[in-house]
Amino acid sequence: MTDEVLTRFPVREFARRGLVHLSLSTVAIAQPLLGLYGENLAVFTSARFQGAVIVWFAVAAILVPPLVLTILDVGITAALSRRAPRLASAAHPAVVFVGLWACMASVFHSVSVGPWPIDAILTAAVAVAGVVGYRRVAPVRTWLTWISPLAPAVLVLFVVSVSSLVWVPAPETVEATPGGGAQTTSVLWIQLDEAPLFPLVGADGAANAARFPGFAALAARSTWYPNALTVSQHTAVAVPSMLSGLAPDYSRQPVSGDHRRNVFSLVGSSHVLDVVEEVTALCPGIECVAGAVTPTSAPGQRGTDNSGPVVRRRASFGAFLSDAAVVLGHRLLPAGLRDWLPPIDEGWGGFGDQAGGSGNIGTDDDTEPGANQPSPGGAASVAPSREKPRGHAGRTAAIEAMVTRTLASTDPAFRFIHVLLPHRPWVLAPDLRKSQKMSADPRPDTIPDRRRDNYQSLLNQYVAVDGIISRMIGSLSASPVWDDLMLIVTADHGITFVPGQSYRDTVNPQNRSTLDDIYRVPFFVKYPGQREGLVDECAASTLDLFATVQATLRIDSGWETDGLDLSSSCPDERNRVATWPGGSTPMTVNTDDLEERVAWYGRWVDADGDVDAIYRTGPAGELVGTRAPTDAGRDERFRVRLGNDEEFTGVGSAPFEPVPTRAVGTIKASTALPDGTEVLVAVDGIIVGEVREASDARPGEWTHFSASLMSRLIGPGDHEVTFWTARRPLAGGRWVLRRIG
Helix, strand or coil: CCHHHHHHCCHHHHHHHHHHHHHHHHHHHHHHHHHHHHHCCHHHHHHCCCCHHHHHHHHHHHHHHHHHHHHHHHHHHHHHHHHCHHHHHHHHHHHHHHHHHHHHHHHCCCCCCCCHHHHHHHHHHHHHHHHHHHHHCHHHHHHHHHCCCHHHHHHHHHHHHCHHHHCCCCCCCCCCCCCCCCCCCEEEEEEECCCCCHHHECCCCCECCCCCHHHHHHHHHCEECCCCECCECCHHHHHHHHHHCCCCCCCCCCEHHHCCCCHHHHHCCCCEEEEECCCCECCCHHHHHHCCCCCCCCCCCCCCCCCCCCCCCCCCHHHHHHHHHHHHHHHHCCHHHHCCCCCCCCCCCCHHHCCCCCCCCCCCCCCCCCCCCCCCCCCCCCCCCCCCCCHHHHHHHHHHHHHHHHHHCCCCEEEEEECCCCCCCCCECCCCCECCCCCCCCCCCCCHHHHHHHHHHHHHHHHHHHHHHHHHHHHHHCCCCCCCEEEEEEECCCCCCCCCCCCCCCCCCCCHHHHHHHHECCEEEECCCCCCCEECCCCCECCHHHHHHHHHCCCCCCCCCCCCCCCCCCCCCCCEEEEECCEEEEECCCCHHHHHHHHHHHCCCCCCCCHHHHHCCCHHHHHCCCECCCCCCEECCEEEEECCHHHHCCECCCCCCECCCEEEEEEEECCCCCCCCEEEEEECCEEEEEEHHHHHCCCCCCEEEEEECCHHHCCCECCCEEEEEEECCCCCCCCEEEEEC
């Protein structure tokens, strides 16, 4: 800043304006952001942030915005003071208006009175009134200056809340004893996320081998606990409870400092640690980076497992700030504009990697098409991952790479990988190709069609995950490591699709069916030496995994846990509790409710069907997969607007290359339709999906639709999309098809 500017603005005036902007930006930006992040340390653990970098982030959140506003304020005033003195006097109030508007937007972010322009105008009007008061009432100016100490108070409170990540205490460990423990047993623990149990099960209670051959193969070679429950619907609570064997404590954060006794500290002195945590940070850093004392190592030395343990690297600070900007956008922008931002309720970071605009999601920074990609028919050719996996391709490659390291391991190792699969966004097709966007759905969650469409998308991605499981079982079971391996496959929680209910964030204990959807999870354990599959309907809990691992590895820690050793006990009449923030409820002790949930969802998608049955949900579903007639007439009663036509160009063929998994748009009928009229989607003349919403369309009104597509029939290249009506005049008779338009 020049000497002239400093002369025009004495230090006292410069400081006064800076304190005003500090007060406003603290209320609008720093306090909401740091308050949210301070209560959700998974934001930092997901990015692998620890130590001073977290404090520097907080300092930047507090100081950078007011510094920018102050420089802008003083600079504009100085620039205009010589050329336009009258305008110069308005510069400071104008910059104050920006801060006040942000404050009002933050305060009223959950209030909406109409379309977003009206909301923006109302908050602006309140901010204008605040500026008028600021200019005319001296106590207002004084008050805005005096509340500036709120900024250091916010910083102190934040640092206290994240202290377990800034100053990480040493974990409690169990020293390895010569000749103790199961020295030849390795563990591979696959932790899925947002993976309910009911989609995997057929009407007979067994795994549906037609749709999920990988999970069926796992069940045939391990002990399956179909009556197992998780303990929380929140990943940051459920996973630490599994890893520590302790009942959920919502005051604890998912970091090693709050869970010093966990499975990693249990085995860290007897097994090489190979750990990938996407959300939590329970594995002590040094052990996860360098391995641990092994039976072939001298005391005090690190193991030399040639499989190469994973080194955890943190996300770039720039990407982390980009995520923070998205979070602030959801806090400050009106409701209508927030729809254009990437969603922030489907993960703990990487929001900016998702496709923006129109509520699109799904392009999550996967690796380039064809580079180190797993093929549907065989194992991936990938180098061991050294970073937190990103995107669907990264997560898939991370699992495959860990399996590869398991096959190559020579020392006893404890391998744990938590991946956000089949977690939202649901963009994977069964063959591992992926949709490039999933347009925002304007229909309320009370509409069954919307929930059914989303359930079909989950099934698509679940089948893709099944392919990963299938390849894993095939390679491991044929290898020499299989007999001594303890394999665990489970999930942190499930999800419900009951119309009108929260997917899982808000638990409704009055609707017991949703509890079964959310808390019943896949739970498979292949014990060392196990050669045949076993179905065990004991009342198992994910809390039992710690005790079961400890007993299997024969490690005596002396630590108390809330779980039981499933390898030696069967808790038939056990009281299990599902918890959530602020509440809990006891759960049933048998699988009858599971069978009811399988039957309930079977009304949407046949529980015993194969992959193709996912797309055959209506009366005309039998036509999906067939070719439309070339000599059909036209049906002029409908008009269709396809909303994602660009997805049908440039379709790829390799895993993670683009393919449409849905057709979305709007449809309008000019007249009332005869009963039984169905609308179908065809790509290049082959019917690939059903528009179930057409039967409910009101004459003359545009109705939103979303049709799940049999994407295996959509090959590489550009494609033509057409829509057809289908009607069968006589029950059991021949379908009559006509092309729309």
